[in-house]
């Protein structure tokens with residue numbers, strides 16, 4: 001099989017999303033290199049059949065297409081251009097696929113700097129969470145030249161149930177991803193507030209989940225995230241700080257253009273409060289913990305200082 005059909009692929013960042021993506025590529029038969037700062041991530045990836053390395057430079061000579069799945073634009077630049085970075089070892093004419101959620105301007109600037117070194121960039125942010133990443137069932141919101149889509153087609157198809165081609169220019173994919181993040185962040189904040197309100201009103205959390213998921217108030221995020229509240233398990237599939245970042249980008253880009261986004265601003269404020277309370281590395285639905293006077297599943301009643309019932313007003 002030619003390398004165009006099964007190019008040698010690298011994934012930089014083996015976190016909630018990158019690990020599943022890298023293992024999906026291994027499972028689809030691609031020779032796959034994975035890089036992460038964290039030793040335990042490298043060990044898991046090696047166990048899954050990939051080549052695990054501690055720095056991007058160590059994979060540079062072995063790969064033709066590289067996906068960057070680190071947290072933000074600064075980290076993406078660091079893994080490409082920083083100490084131990086992918087460049088200059090990556091062969092000219094190789095392809096970088098930027099998957100982190102970034103501002104469109106940052107992706108455009110990255111494309112210019114990579115082009116100066118004869119490296120091509122595809123703007124390809126992702127959606128679907130860690131479960132779909134591991135299943136090779138992501139949604140990819142991509143933009144860039146048609147020739148790059150052709151070169152990366154088999155790789156993208158191994159990762160995604162749906163690859164949207166959103167234009168020839170860099171930043172168009174990221175702009176659509178920011179619309180998704182606006183909705184995702186507002187919906188998570190709303191799901192948290194709804195659960196907090198229901199629990200405060202004396203509703204049984206499990207019953208509430210069953211009723212709402214069969215009713216008009218449901219959302220993908222309510223259905224996906226509320227089970228973490230019910231289990232009392234805030235292990236991060238996507239962390240609170242990811243939404244401080246993402247809604248921060250949405251808010252800042254709109255503010256720059258004098259475009260009002262009141263719901264985004266409120267949701268951002270809730271995630272920022274949660275982060276300030278030390279919840280930044282917990283799962284994003286831990287934003288429910290900022291509400292006072294409720295006893296969440298898995299939490300002792302006296303942790304909240306209230307019994308959680310509608311008639312207990314905290315001794316007031």
Ligand SMILES: NC(=O)C1=CN([C@@H]2O[C@H](COP(=O)(O)OP(=O)(O)OC[C@H]3O[C@@H](n4cnc5c(N)ncnc54)[C@H](O)[C@@H]3O)[C@@H](O)[C@H]2O)C=CC1
Nearest residue numbers: 013014015016017036037070071100101126129130237238
């Ligand atoms: N978690 C989710 O459900 C989703 C996340 N995203 C986006 O995908 C991107 C990744 O998110 P997550 O996987 O949740 O983040 P994460 O924090 O779980 O993973 C990032 C990984 O990058 C590694 N890393 C950071 N700097 C590095 C460096 N210099 N060299 C090697 N490895 C390095 C970290 O050690 C970490 O394992 C973010 O932009 C996020 O906004 C998009 C869709 C869903």
Ligand SMILES: O=C(O)C(=O)[C@@H](O)CO
Nearest residue numbers: 126127128129184238242
């Ligand atoms: O899947 C997405 O799209 C998301 O951004 C969320 O799962 C949270 O990062």
